[in-house]
Amino acid sequence: MTELEGRTEQTRARLLDAAREVFSQQGFQGATVREICRRAETNVASVNYHFGSKDGLLAEALNFNRLKALQLSNVQQDDCPKQRLRLFIREFMLMLLDEKNPSSQCRIMARELADPTPALDKIVREAIAPLHEFLGGLVNEIVGSGLSAAEQRRCVYSILGQTLFYRHSHPVLQRLNPRLRYDHREIDAIAEHIAEFSLAGINSLAKK
Amino acid sequence: MTELEGRTEQTRARLLDAAREVFSQQGFQGATVREICRRAETNVASVNYHFGSKDGLLAEALNFNRLKALQLSNVQQDDCPKQRLRLFIREFMLMLLDEKNPSSQCRIMARELADPTPALDKIVREAIAPLHEFLGGLVNEIVGSGLSAAEQRRCVYSILGQTLFYRHSHPVLQRLNPRLRYDHREIDAIAEHIAEFSLAGINSLAKK
Amino acid sequence: MTELEGRTEQTRARLLDAAREVFSQQGFQGATVREICRRAETNVASVNYHFGSKDGLLAEALNFNRLKALQLSNVQQDDCPKQRLRLFIREFMLMLLDEKNPSSQCRIMARELADPTPALDKIVREAIAPLHEFLGGLVNEIVGSGLSAAEQRRCVYSILGQTLFYRHSHPVLQRLNPRLRYDHREIDAIAEHIAEFSLAGINSLAKK
């Protein structure tokens, strides 16, 4: 029993891993069920067997636990909001860029933004909206009530835009600078930059 | 003869227009040759006849004149570099977001970043690399020599990231805020925000 | 043991019931093993386990007891052959049309005629040939020896053709006359018509 379940679980897991890999590399349209199954070392019918359809596979491949955990642990931190923003940006960049990191949901998410599928509604509802709210709260903590709702929202967009740029534009940046590697040192430096840049931007707007 | 050439030219032009439209809406993979030809009111074989392949059509559909003109006119401006950055960001956002604007190259570009095709090399070489250089120069003018090459580059990324976010994440922002419309007032407000935010960020990093 | 055997028997029986239901509704090709197993509340493998294949299930699902009983009881009747023909047609129409009637073998049979499967040989041998013989005998009883073998056979065909028409053409008749319902009154009227019509036909041919 447990062994059977174990085998199924393994196949499902291999499919999900392969799917995350292929979806994040090729996008939803570009990915083929056959390629995913090839990488998962299973047959073409297994996607439909386990997930009903390619759409269903995408929906399950998305799993925002790590993103949620990141926000939760950040809220529980004792540090001042500025420091928490720094920490958040660093962790978020690690999720986006660390190539050794198997959780590629954020990369799929990033792909989805450019190519909406039926799964986008779920992504927005379950992951992106809470993320925006979380960052909005953090910005508010930093500036008090010095910003209009629209300005606060735009500050969130500025922060996210900076972070996502490194993922979206990765193919471009690689071509502009072939030696580019996202090791931990580089990621730290990027996160540090974005945090400084953003805190200055937020404060500047709050003073006005 | 000239009439025939004229007809050929017209067909090419109609195909390029249709291709820009469809590519920017559906992405390269999502676009079909049939749909492009339907909109161009020509036969399905004409894409291959005129451009060799779908890839070839994409390569020719990209045309960076407006982007180049924008940079050129900006350089010729008398204003101070900060003011020129403000102007540039505003014009760039208009290119990215204005739906009345028929020049959709930037939108294709934005799509391409997330979905590299053989055309990406050309895009990077002819459009993105010069753009990065232009912005790097502008940042340098603003801060003097107070930034390392890496920091200067990251400032450029921060500016571009903020601007591109509104395009990449449009499907998401629409869902988060269904009433969102990119009219000229909204675009101006966004551009103003990004400029303020970025100048504060740049200055803050330069002082360190 | 007996309990296990009982469970096996129950599963077989549930499968056969479900198979008759689905085969008669969807035809052999249209029916899926999964749907049959779903209705029988068992696993998808059980059809092959118990019956070897989908074909095997069909072969076993066919059960002509009721048809045989009908003929047997008819022969044992005291009535005159004309009356027995009337009775037979009425009972046969009930088998074919009565929707409350769970014995759907005749409906499967009717489907099979248009779509021969490996099971058809069995159907012909065990059910149809005896039925034709039975009706041939009845016709002979009615007309004495006034008909050639070929004519007698064609009379049987005329009778069966009229009865089967209501089943075969049901989808058509429903469209031509949407209010059509095969309740007992309607079935009686149909049977009465076919009997009258056929007796007149038989007699007319016998006189010639």
Place this chain on the structure above:
Amino acid sequence: MTELEGRTEQTRARLLDAAREVFSQQGFQGATVREICRRAETNVASVNYHFGSKDGLLAEALNFNRLKALQLSNVQQDDCPKQRLRLFIREFMLMLLDEKNPSSQCRIMARELADPTPALDKIVREAIAPLHEFLGGLVNEIVGSGLSAAEQRRCVYSILGQTLFYRHSHPVLQRLNPRLRYDHREIDAIAEHIAEFSLAGINSLAKK
């Protein structure tokens, strides 16, 4: 031009012929696009190219011209209604049974009755309903106003049931009587039988 059109027309015609053949043999579900294309000696994509889909092919494969012509010419006949019924039945049986006759629409139709597809509505509307009306009229001419609407309808059913039986039950009859061949003599004999049988039946019911 004409030659191109000719080639297209030839391919379409070959596809339609093959489709009629396969549909009438295997039914709509059982028929595969691949088999149809194989017989038409064209590629698998051509069905969708020429007819949009398998459904579209079926819709076009059905062509009731011959059936309509049959009714029209019958109406224009000078003979008495009884004689016209005889003629009609004979012509109709030729359509149904003559194996040298390439117009197998009626055979597809017969298949459809047992296995309704989206095309059945069209079939009923364009072919079957007019046929029933035509026969209803003929019955009325024969009996005057001596039959209720329901009885008249049932007489039509009795006639059609007898004729269609030879088609529907062909696989069965072949097994019961392996030497059976539908040559013109046999078809004539069958038609003669059905006509006699039916006229007797109609008259008998009218007298009551």
Place this chain on the structure above:
DNA sequence: AATGAATGAGCCTTCATTCAT
């Protein structure tokens, strides 16, 4: 003995491309 998991052949359809004029 019985079952859930897994399979691969085959389905219809779509597509960029090539062919034949």
Place this chain on the structure above:
DNA sequence: GATGAATGAAGGCTCATTCAT
């Protein structure tokens, strides 16, 4: 030079069947 017709590779998906327990 330009086009409608035709193509075959590949797409997602369904299905009866077999595997492994």
